[in-house]
Amino acid sequence: MSSDVRFTDFKSDKQPTWCPGCGDFGTMNGMMKALANTGNDPDNTFIVAGIGCSGKIGTYMHSYALHGVHGRALPVGIGVKSANPDLEVMVSGGDGDGYSIGAGHFVHAARRNMDMTYVVMDNRIYGLTKGQFSPTSREDFETSTSPDGPKQSPVNPLALALAADGTFIAQSFSSDAQRHEEIVQQAVEHDGFGFVNVYSPCVTFNDVDTYDYFRDTIVDVDDEDHDPTDRDAAREKITNDTEYQGVIYQDEDSVPYNERHGLDSNMADIPDGAPEDATDLVREFY
Amino acid sequence: MPDDLNWAIGGEAGDGINSTGKIFAQALSRAGRQVFTSKDFASRIRGGYTAYKVRSSTERVESVVDRLDVLIALTQRTVEENMDELHEGSVIIYDGERTMMEDFEAPEGMIDLAVPLKSLAEDAGGAIMQNIVALGAACEVANFPIDNLDEALEKRFGDKGQSIIDNNQDAARLGEEYVQEEYDEEFSYDIETTDNDYVLLNGDEAIGMGAIAAGCRFYSGYPITPATDVMEYLKGRLERYGGHVMQTEDELSAINMALGAARAGARAMTATSGPGIDLMAETFGLVAQSETPLVICDVMRSGPSTGMPTKQEQGDLNMTLFGGHGEIPRFVVAPTTVSECFHKTIEAFNYAEKYQTPVYLVSDLALAVTEQTFAPEEFDMDAVEIDRGKLVGEDEIDTWLNDSDQFQPHFPAADGISPRTLPGTSGGAHMTTGLEHDELGRRTEEQEVRIEQVDKRNQKVETAKEEEEWDYREFGDPDADTLVLSWGSNEGAMREAIGFLDEADISVRFISVPYLFPRPDLTEEIEAADDAIVVECNATGQFADVIEHDTLTRLKRINKYNGVRFKADELAERITDELDTPQEVPT
Numbered sequence: 001m002s003s004d005v006r007f008t009d010f011k012s013d014k015q016p017t018w019c020p021g022c023g024d025f026g027t028m029n030g031m032m033k034a035l036a037n038t039g040n041d042p043d044n045t046f047i048v049a050g051i052g053c054s055g056k057i058g059t060y061m062h063s064y065a066l067h068g069v070h071g072r073a074l075p076v077g078i079g080v081k082s083a084n085p086d087l088e089v090m091v092s093g094g095d096g097d098g099y100s101i102g103a104g105h106f107v108h109a110a111r112r113n114m115d116m117t118y119v120v121m122d123n124r125i126y127g128l129t130k131g132q133f134s135p136t137s138r139e140d141f142e143t144s145t146s147p148d149g150p151k152q153s154p155v156n157p158l159a160l161a162l163a164a165d166g167t168f169i170a171q172s173f174s175s176d177a178q179r180h181e182e183i184v185q186q187a188v189e190h191d192g193f194g195f196v197n198v199y200s201p202c203v204t205f206n207d208v209d210t211y212d213y214f215r216d217t218i219v220d221v222d223d224e225d226h227d228p229t230d231r232d233a234a235r236e237k238i239t240n241d242t243e244y245q246g247v248i249y250q251d252e253d254s255v256p257y258n259e260r261h262g263l264d265s266n267m268a269d270i271p272d273g274a275p276e277d278a279t280d281l282v283r284e285f286y
Numbered sequence: 287m288p289d290d291l292n293w294a295i296g297g298e299a300g301d302g303i304n305s306t307g308k309i310f311a312q313a314l315s316r317a318g319r320q321v322f323t324s325k326d327f328a329s330r331i332r333g334g335y336t337a338y339k340v341r342s343s344t345e346r347v348e349s350v351v352d353r354l355d356v357l358i359a360l361t362q363r364t365v366e367e368n369m370d371e372l373h374e375g376s377v378i379i380y381d382g383e384r385t386m387m388e389d390f391e392a393p394e395g396m397i398d399l400a401v402p403l404k405s406l407a408e409d410a411g412g413a414i415m416q417n418i419v420a421l422g423a424a425c426e427v428a429n430f431p432i433d434n435l436d437e438a439l440e441k442r443f444g445d446k447g448q449s450i451i452d453n454n455q456d457a458a459r460l461g462e463e464y465v466q467e468e469y470d471e472e473f474s475y476d477i478e479t480t481d482n483d484y485v486l487l488n489g490d491e492a493i494g495m496g497a498i499a500a501g502c503r504f505y506s507g508y509p510i511t512p513a514t515d516v517m518e519y520l521k522g523r524l525e526r527y528g529g530h531v532m533q534t535e536d537e538l539s540a541i542n543m544a545l546g547a548a549r550a551g552a553r554a555m556t557a558t559s560g561p562g563i564d565l566m567a568e569t570f571g572l573v574a575q576s577e578t579p580l581v582i583c584d585v586m587r588s589g590p591s592t593g594m595p596t597k598q599e600q601g602d603l604n605m606t607l608f609g610g611h612g613e614i615p616r617f618v619v620a621p622t623t624v625s626e627c628f629h630k631t632i633e634a635f636n637y638a639e640k641y642q643t644p645v646y647l648v649s650d651l652a653l654a655v656t657e658q659t660f661a662p663e664e665f666d667m668d669a670v671e672i673d674r675g676k677l678v679g680e681d682e683i684d685t686w687l688n689d690s691d692q693f694q695p696h697f698p699a700a701d702g703i704s705p706r707t708l709p710g711t712s713g714g715a716h717m718t719t720g721l722e723h724d725e726l727g728r729r730t731e732e733q734e735v736r737i738e739q740v741d742k743r744n745q746k747v748e749t750a751k752e753e754e755e756w757d758y759r760e761f762g763d764p765d766a767d768t769l770v771l772s773w774g775s776n777e778g779a780m781r782e783a784i785g786f787l788d789e790a791d792i793s794v795r796f797i798s799v800p801y802l803f804p805r806p807d808l809t810e811e812i813e814a815a816d817d818a819i820v821v822e823c824n825a826t827g828q829f830a831d832v833i834e835h836d837t838l839t840r841l842k843r844i845n846k847y848n849g850v851r852f853k854a855d856e857l858a859e860r861i862t863d864e865l866d867t868p869q870e871v872p873t
Contacts, residue, residue, distance in 0.1 A: 013690070014728060042715040046550070058717045059728055064709035066549055067719035068542065069572050075506075075539040079546020079554070080709070082530055083504050087550065087709050108535040265528045268551025268708050270501035274670035275527050281495050282665045285485035286316070 007036040010045070012062040018053060023200030023211075026174035027121050028057055030198075031090065034185035035063075040088045048077040050093025050102065053128045054121040054200075057092050071101030074109040074118065081114050083267040085258045088188070089116040096126055099135040099155045106157070110166035110193055115256035117187045117194040120157065121174070123202035124209045131205035141208060157197050158238040158248060162231075167192040167254035169234065170247045173214050174200040179245055186247055192254035199243070214243060221246035289344055291428055291477050292353050295417065296337035296367060297360030299327065305442065306358075306417040307338025308657065310424070311486060312438035314342045315659045317430070318480030322347040322778070323657040324851070326367075327596050335363050344478050348623075348778030349854040355475060356427055358420040360403075365390055372396050375474045377427045379420050397471050399423065401464050410457035418454045422461025429476040432462050485662050489627040489653030489775075490515030490557075492665075493583060494523070496631030497555055499670045502581070503529035504547035504554040506540045508562065511595050512654040513585035516557040537562035541569045541582065548578045549718075551708035553635050557583035557647075560602050561592065567610045570644055572720040574614045574743065576727075577696065577704065579638035579675075581631070583647040585654045586774075588849050597849030598651045600774050603828040606646040607803055613740075615747050617641070618802040620648040622759060622777035624658040628665055630800060637754070640675035641746045642706060648802065650823070652775035652851040678705040683713045692716070694725040698738050702745025747804060756801040758808075763793040769815035770796045770861065771808070771841075773829050775851060776821050782854030787861060794861065802829075809837045819844055819864050823851065 010032035018024050035045055042063040049058040051070035058065035064087075068076050077091040098106050098120045109118065125143070126132040132145040136157070140149035161169045168190040172180040180198065187194030199214050221244050227233055234249035258264070293310065297303050304325065311321045319342045327336040339354075341347050354371040357364070359380040365387070372378070374395030380387065382400030392398065401423050403416035410419070418439070425432045439454045487495070494516050497505070505524055507517045521531040529552075534540040540556045547554040558566065563584045573580045586602045588594035593601075606618050617637050621630040627649055634645040678686055686705040688694055693716045697704040704725075707714035718727035724735050759777065762770075762784045772780055777798040787794055797811060812818045812833075818841045820830035825847040834841055844860050846852055 043712050044710055045715075046709050047717075048546070058719065062715055063717075064549075064715050065717035066546070066576060067717065067721065068545070069568050069720055072538055072542040072569065075534065075542035076546035076549070078532075079504065079506065079543035079548075080550045081546075082532065082543070083547035083550035083552035083554070084708075084710060104535055105539055108539070261530060262525075263530055266551070266710070267503035267529060267547065267553075270503065270553065270672065272672050274499040274667040278499050278667040278670070281498060281523070282485055282662050282667065285487045285491070286483065286662075 005036050005039070005041045007032040009042055010035055010061050010063060012060055014059050016060045017056065019204050021203040022053070023123060023174040023202070024054060024057070024121050026177055026180065027119065027198045027200045028060060030172070030174070030177060030180040030184050031092065031119055032061065033181045034188050035088065035090065037185050038088075038188045044086065045088045045090065046077070046080045048073045048080065048089070048091045050097030052094040052097050052126070054092060054094035054097065071097050072105065073097065074102065074105040077116050078109065078112065078114050081116050081258060082263055085115070085263050086266065090119065090188070091116060092119045092121065095120060095122040095124060095134045095136045099157050099160070103135070103155070103160070107160060107164045110161045110164035110195065113167050113192040113254060113257050115192055115258050117184070118196070119184060119187070120197050121200035122157070122197050123200050123206055125202045125206040127202045127205050138208065156238065161195050162235060162238055162249060166195055166249070167251040168194040168247070169238070169249040170196045172196055172198050172245050173218050174198055175211055175214065176218075176245065179220065183245070183247060190250065190254065192251070192256040217243045218245050219243065221248060289478055290341065290347070291343070291355055291475060292339070292341050292351060293356045293424065293428070294337055294339040294354055294368065295358040295360070295420070296335065296364030299334045299336045301336070301360050302417050303336045303338050306421060307340060309435070309438045309442050310421055311340045311657050312441060313434040314340065315484045315486040316437050317434040318482040318484065319344060319477070319659075320347050320484065321486060321657065321659045322349065324350045324652070325655045335361070335367060337364065337367065342477070344480055349782045351853055351855050356424050358417070358424060360384070360417070377473060379423050379427070381416070397473070399427070399465060399469060401461060403461070406460040406464060407457055410460055411453035415454055415457040418457040419461035422458030423465045425458070426462040426465040427473050427475060429473065431479070432458055434479070483662060484659035485665070486657050486659050487624065488515065488655060488657050489621070489624045489649050490585065491519045492624050492627035493557065493631045493647070493649065494519030495665065496628040497635070498523060498527060499628070499667055500553060500632040500635035501672050502553045502555050502635060503527065504532070504544065504552040505529070505556065506532040506534050506543035506547070507556050507558065508534050508537050508540050510559045510562050512587055512651040513557040513559050513562070513583065515654060516583060516585070537565040538569065541566040541573075544580055545569060545573055545578055548580045549709070553579070553639070555581040555583060557585060559585050559587045560589045560605070563602060563605055563609070571610045571612060571614050573644040574616060575720045576718040577642040577743070578644070579642050580644045581634045581638050581647055582644055583649065586648065586650040594849045596651070598823055598851045599847060599849065600650055600823040601828070602648065603802065603824070603832075606648050607832065615643060615743050616803065617643060617645040617750070618648060619645060620774050620800055620802050621653065622774060622798045622800050624653055624656055625660050625664045626800060627653060632670055636671070636673045637750065639677070640673050641703060641750055642675065643746060648774070650774045676703055676705050678707045678714070680712050683707060683711060687713070692726055695727050696723060696725045696739060696742070698725060698742040701749040702742045703749065751804045756804050756806050758806050759798040759800065761796040761798070764795055766793040766795040767816040768792070768794045768861070768865065769811060769818045770794050770821060771799065771818065771829070771833060772821040773799050773802060774823070776823065779852040779854045779857050780821060783858040783861065786855055786858035790862065792862065792865065807836065808833060812837050812839050812841070817842060817865060819861060821852065821857065823847065
């Protein structure tokens, strides 16, 4: 890790194919800056991307990366971190990837508390398949597959994370570049599962949850003297209807899974034969 | 006096049948006898018939047979279930207070010994030890020195303190003495002991031990019968070697975590059974597409759907050979014995890394639950070789960069195998994806690149066909007119069946195939035979289908799909039937 890493070192030579104005540009910039600010470089960073518009991030960033199957990015990240805890692992995906097909993994990743970062680009719509409702869409949000609205409650990802004993729960807005970068950076620095739900507007298919909507409504928890270590206060923030940005909950005593389980070696390092005392394993069967 | 002793204990799930059976098997093994066990169990925690059979001999034993010499029957149902296998001179040990023998028509000359198992156990310190009382009685019947039980009891109860061990050893002696004092029957058993050292283990344990030997350091899995023993074996042991066992939320997570660990450079594995293999199928394609080395173990059980979860079947061959959308280059390796579970696991890890592919390691329930003795030398740790393939370190990375200094994880080398570097390697940062990609791992739909990458991935299999020996295991008479083919756990029963057939002057050549893809070309072997018969535990003959396809020849089939493995004597009979009434062979 060298201190002269610039965030542009995390940029690949591929130009994003996201729609002009897509929130994902800002989300990705903040991720790159947070990684650079925390002393990481592309060679010690592993990005895992899900499927969807957000999943393309692995191509646009420069680092070690895997773009996997839909909804399973978190388990991949957990595997990477287990095998080599020296790597900086950042998992990224969309609201469909994380809260619909991958919702089970999200809950278990939160309670497992591996030392890694999860950034969800939440645009409340399925963009890549051209405009169907997503798990975070509003109840009355009209789309091709919900002409009268989905008529079901949207998922509250922050509440899911809190219920699963998540140790770092935050939300940001991709357009507020400075705050977004700070919040993701705090997630990276957190000892455990740093989760950031990012409002990342879809300019093509979502005319409700727009830049203007978030600019007008978003409230920074720091402006309300919120204490993120206060779990009850966090619960209140998460369950009222305000669109917040900031670190909403952080368990300062968090001990990540990798530490609790003593994962401190690079599992890639193995001898070129069986382990020296492997014959003991045979003797156990006498 | 027969040296071969077929012993069983049966009762209800929850009666401690397995642990009692294991103690007896261990005692026989420590006394230098070869052992082969099988379990008959139901998928429930309590209730339901369950039995543990132990066959032992001073010679190598490879199968169970339809014959019982000593039966400990804890329930009436146990007697009913096994009546067919009892014979003149067989001994039943039962608790007269629980089981009424008058209700059964016993074979002539069968000896039934009512032993007050429960009350003797209470005398020794607790009713829970009634199985151990029965074991003591069985030792007396088999003329097997009871001291041999002591060590097995110490091993079983060692962590519970000396007084528990003492009580159990006392309980066994009460059973022995009861038979000595109350019965003056002549038992026909006088089993020999030897000075040979044996280890006793099952197929799942052998896979686990093979994985550690092969350098596996990360295991993720979700419990499922009959693969759970792999995870339970590895938990605690893998950690000793700096590895980790992760119990996941589901099988989707299990294979994706293993994939992540493998991308980071660990030798990684997951094990499951059919339902889990179905769930993993999508990621299996990703493993192949991203060229990630990974071992996926399928310990088959009866399907489809939930099927018969605790019953034997070899029904997943098509799934492992062909499963997944698109065309997925893969290796499929299937051990044929418990000790081969160890060796094939080691090979699987080498194929995975050398060819950067997923490898299906296909075992079956019969291998998983069989405890079998082996000379410890069969698990020779000094012979383990690890081949990590084209792993590129920091010092060589420059050789593999393109003109823009980018690492090429999918470089289309002539042998299909690209350089591989691990995260953390300076200058090697790269991505990969399940999307079709170029040599840099970036999405593409360019026709030429698509063809180049598909050919490159398939070339790995062609290279492996050239470089490795995809041979088979052969037994019996190489010049026989009758050829028997099988895969998986049938090998043991078939090897013994050869002996039975010999006695009937029928000689057979037996080929047991552990490599299912790539696999040996059997054209010449089949052409040389008058009759070629494929033996497998499934209804449709999946292995026969692929061999017919390979050799463009119709084959005879012996299939079994009632959930029970082949027994040696049964198999010999069915082969004879095929020879007596040859089926129509379409031309």
